[in-house]
Amino acid sequence: KAGVTQTPRYLIKTRGQQVTLSCSPISGHRSVSWYQQTPGQGLQFLFEYFSETQRNKGNFPGRFSGRQFSNSRSEMNVSTLELGDSALYLCASSLASLAGVSGANVLTFGAGSRLTVL
């Protein structure tokens, strides 16, 4: 079956601009979570969407937002870009929400969208 698809794979923006990244989960997966990866901070959790609702949120400013559509595809948006937003943005999909209280829940990651802010 098809994996998690992220678009675009690479993009370059300038400070102050905004960017929208897209993530198509594995068919049947209802949870999509987003992560930022930088050399200095490693892989950090941004937020999770499940059934079109944000279920979990990491410690990022409000400039980072997202949404999920009825077909489980998700987008994340970063407004007023800063140099420090340059990173690899990863999404992952899973059957159950990360907020589930029990049970295993394997994440499948996409290849990522590499954002460079100049």
Next chain:
Amino acid sequence: DAKTTQPPSMDCAEGRAANLPCNHSTISGNEYVYWYRQIHSQGPQYIIHGLKNNETNEMASLIITEDRKSSTLILPHATLRDTAVYYCIVRFPQRNYGGSQGNLIFGKGTKLSVKP
């Protein structure tokens, strides 16, 4: 918050077993341990997970101590293609939907270098 501690780097000879340790001393009773790996600039790849018992699949084995405070990922016959950063992750459940804390914490991982 549950979190993990891993050595920053390890070397392993090709064909030998690679044993990657992880400390998760604050793990609670219903939290699973997951292992992922990331080859340079690609998305992390799932390897294996476990709760209490040791687990084995086609990629690796996972040994969890009886007190569950630590675990070891074993790659039985490491190849050059196993060179990657390996992440040990403990998932803790969020008790309230819409919580303000992310519930997946990735540490820095262990950079495994498999050498010929």
